[in-house]
Amino acid sequence: MDITELTVHELQEKIKNKELNIKQINEAYIKRIKEKEPEVQAFITELTEEGEKQAEEIQTRIDNGEKLGELAGIPIGIKDIICTKGVKTTCASKMLENFVAPYDATVMKKINAENMIDLGKLNMDEFAMGGSTEYSYFKKTKNPWDLSRVPGGSSGGSAAAVAANMVPWALGTDTGGSIRQPASFCGVVGLKPTYGLVSRYGVVAFASSLDQVGVFTKDVQDCAMLLNVIAGHDEMDSTSVDVGNKDYTQALQKDIKGLKIGVPKEFYGEGINQEVKASLETAISKYKEMGAEVEEFSLDIAKHALATYYIIACAEASSNLGRYDGIRYTYRSAEAKTLKEIYKKSRSEAFGAEVKRRIILGTYVLSSGYYDAYYKKAQQVRTLVMNKFNKAFEKYDVIVTPTSPTVAFKLGSKSNNPMEMYLSDICTVSVNIAGLPGISIPCGVDSEGMPIGMQIIGNKFCEETIIKTAYAYEQETKFREKYKPIFKK
Amino acid sequence: MQVSKEEILHIANLAQLELKDEEIEKYMENLQEILDFANIVNNAPVDGLDVTIGANEAKNVFRKDEVKLFKDIDSLLQNAPEQTNHMFKIPKVLD
Numbered sequence: 253m254d255i256t257e258l259t260v261h262e263l264q265e266k267i268k269n270k271e272l273n274i275k276q277i278n279e280a281y282i283k284r285i286k287e288k289e290p291e292v293q294a295f296i297t298e299l300t301e302e303g304e305k306q307a308e309e310i311q312t313r314i315d316n317g318e319k320l321g322e323l324a325g326i327p328i329g330i331k332d333i334i335c336t337k338g339v340k341t342t343c344a345s346k347m348l349e350n351f352v353a354p355y356d357a358t359v360m361k362k363i364n365a366e367n368m369i370d371l372g373k374l375n376m377d378e379f380a381m382g383g384s385t386e387y388s389y390f391k392k393t394k395n396p397w398d399l400s401r402v403p404g405g406s407s408g409g410s411a412a413a414v415a416a417n418m419v420p421w422a423l424g425t426d427t428g429g430s431i432r433q434p435a436s437f438c439g440v441v442g443l444k445p446t447y448g449l450v451s452r453y454g455v456v457a458f459a460s461s462l463d464q465v466g467v468f469t470k471d472v473q474d475c476a477m478l479l480n481v482i483a484g485h486d487e488m489d490s491t492s493v494d495v496g497n498k499d500y501t502q503a504l505q506k507d508i509k510g511l512k513i514g515v516p517k518e519f520y521g522e523g524i525n526q527e528v529k530a531s532l533e534t535a536i537s538k539y540k541e542m543g544a545e546v547e548e549f550s551l552d553i554a555k556h557a558l559a560t561y562y563i564i565a566c567a568e569a570s571s572n573l574g575r576y577d578g579i580r581y582t583y584r585s586a587e588a589k590t591l592k593e594i595y596k597k598s599r600s601e602a603f604g605a606e607v608k609r610r611i612i613l614g615t616y617v618l619s620s621g622y623y624d625a626y627y628k629k630a631q632q633v634r635t636l637v638m639n640k641f642n643k644a645f646e647k648y649d650v651i652v653t654p655t656s657p658t659v660a661f662k663l664g665s666k667s668n669n670p671m672e673m674y675l676s677d678i679c680t681v682s683v684n685i686a687g688l689p690g691i692s693i694p695c696g697v698d699s700e701g702m703p704i705g706m707q708i709i710g711n712k713f714c715e716e717t718i719i720k721t722a723y724a725y726e727q728e729t730k731f732r733e734k735y736k737p738i739f740k741k
Numbered sequence: 742m743q744v745s746k747e748e749i750l751h752i753a754n755l756a757q758l759e760l761k762d763e764e765i766e767k768y769m770e771n772l773q774e775i776l777d778f779a780n781i782v783n784n785a786p787v788d789g790l791d792v793t794i795g796a797n798e799a800k801n802v803f804r805k806d807e808v809k810l811f812k813d814i815d816s817l818l819q820n821a822p823e824q825t826n827h828m829f830k831i832p833k834v835l836d
Contacts, residue, residue, distance in 0.1 A: 337816075338816075350820075351820055352816070352819060352820065354811075354813055354816035354817045354819075354820075355811075447795075447796035447797060448796065448797050461794065461795045461796055462796070487804060490802040491795065491796075491797065493797060555781055556781060556782060556785045558778075559778060559779040559780075559781050559782045560782055562775060562778075562779060563779055563782065570756060574757075577757075578822065579821065579822070579829050579831055580820060580821060580829060581820055582820050582821075582822060583822065584822035584823065588832075589832060590832055591831055591832055591834050594831065594832070595757040596757050596758065596759045597759060599756075599757050599758055600758050600759040600760070603758075605764075605767075608758060608760075608764070608768070609768060609771055609772075611756045611758065612749070612752055612753060612756060612758070612768055612772060613772060613775055613776075615752045615755050615756040616744075616748075616752050616772065616776075617779075619751075619752060619755065625783065626776075626779060626782065628792060629782040629783055629785070629787065630779075630782050631792035631793055631794060632785070632787035632790045632791070632792055632793075633782050633785045633787055634792070634793040635787070635790045635791055635792065635793045636785055636786070636787050636790055638793060639790075670771050670774070670775065671771075671774050671775060671778060674775070674778075684796075686796070687795075687796025687797060712797075
């Protein structure tokens with residue numbers, strides 16, 4: 253048995269039956285990281301030595317009869333945008349290369365309260381701006397299915413680490429698709445919860461009205477389990493919503509008879525790869541066989557939502573990234589002599605090209621003369637997108653689309669063309685614009701063996717419905733038993 | 742809308758960025774392309790629609806205004822490129 257192939261609920265089963273202990277599990281993962289990290293490059297900071305010590309401590313406590321939770325000693329990987337006390341949080345930027353957060357993010361506190369073991373901080377696009385993880389200042393993460401391809405982004409390190417079995421699950425963030433698209437590219441499950449379900453306190457801000465923390469897992473059951481850990485109201489985040497405590501594993505039911513699935517035809521048209529489309533059509537037929545009521549409808553918002561997304565996200569980013577002034581956050585230009593030079597030179601030297609591009613765009617759309625034409629218009633379009641989703645959810649329980657128009661693309665193929673990179677978010681951004689929950693699960697592979705993702709979108713705070721929809725399909729089709737990453741060179 | 746070099750320099754200045762010549766060219770081109778695409782928001786049927794500023798209903802969230810001390814000043818200041826006596830240090834701003 254290869255321990256690292258197992259899901260977390262399978263690990264728990266084996267711990268309960270005394271087939272495995274915490275030490276063995278962590279040793280197996282640490283060994284796997286040592287083996288696979290040189291080719292996958294998913295980690296910015298490895299915490300394997302610390303992890304080994306923690307595993308021993310937890311094992312001793314268990315051996316001494318202490319009652320710890322069911323997730324005690326389970327390893328996890330954390331996107332390097334989530335603050336971890338005493339451990340670097342770089343956001344994959346030269347600006348924060350040496351930044352050590354003075355406190356834990358709320359989600360990290362929750363992970364630590366379960367006694368889970370953080371095996372490392374995972375790579376991403378700088379400040380979460382990108383769709384391929386190629387904009388990381390430190391390294392380019394490779395897709396475990398084909399090392400010449402990107403893992404997607406911005407949470408590419410999280411997706412690749414889970415796909416490569418270097419961690420059993422991981423946390424990421426999603427502002428315009430940054431969990432769902434890499435999950436789709438790497439053949440794993442990725443969930444972006446409803447805006448406000450998970451606290452953003454201690455998560456470095458990119459676009460505050462869109463950012464949300466979510467999970468990467470090997471299967472839907474693990475997804476529900478990890479969501480149980482991180483969800484919940486937090487007074488440290490005024491946008492966090494109190495919906496009471498739910499047990500999302502209750503949603504793991506196979507019976508979806510009568511479930512109303514809306515299929516928006518515009519998400520299957522122009523720009524969508526034919527193999528992706530065919531795979532989704534097969535999945536939709538499967539849902540029909542399983543007793544769901546499927547209906548095609550019109551949701552003509554994708555392009556408007558994408559334009560709106562780039563206006564709003566960049567505007568918010570230009571404001572959020574104003575705090576990097578060369579005074580408080582580790583990097584200061586050696587050239588700077590005056591205060592003004594500290595601001596300008598530090599920012600110019602330490603931000604990467606994509607970050608500067610988005611700051612410039614964001615500053616432009618907020619500047620006098622353009623505010624009404626772009627920013628205000630975009631906020632109105634945001635209302636339009638929300639209204640259209642509201643109308644759709646009067647009729648349907650879930651909406652099913654491709655997660656991304658294509659499978660994972662080759663490294664370097666889009667990194668010099670911002671507009672082309674932005675278009676790879678076309679299926680995911682509208683979900684963030686409307687603040688809805690969305691999950692991506694693998695639904696097939698293309699002719700070159702690359703995984704294809706299906707996105708299931710739910711109404712606000714209806715995570716149970718999308719989890720159930722995803723779970724039923726997964727149990728029926730068993731993607732993980734049929735396909736595995738092969739680390740193609 | 743056509744983006745000019747002067748505009749890019751003005752925007753960069755507002756954003757506290759210094760751009761090299763080749764960056765100016767590149768960002769002019771990029772910004773133009775992105776704005777041309779983003780312009781479709783101006784064709785969206787939004788007449789009479791309110792603006793949305795957040796994903797959820799906007800409402801005030803209140804809590805008691807209590808002082809809570811964060812005692813670990815060293816860990817806060819360890820990220821400062823320069824510090825002195827538990828303070829962030831910057832160059833002289835007044836002569």
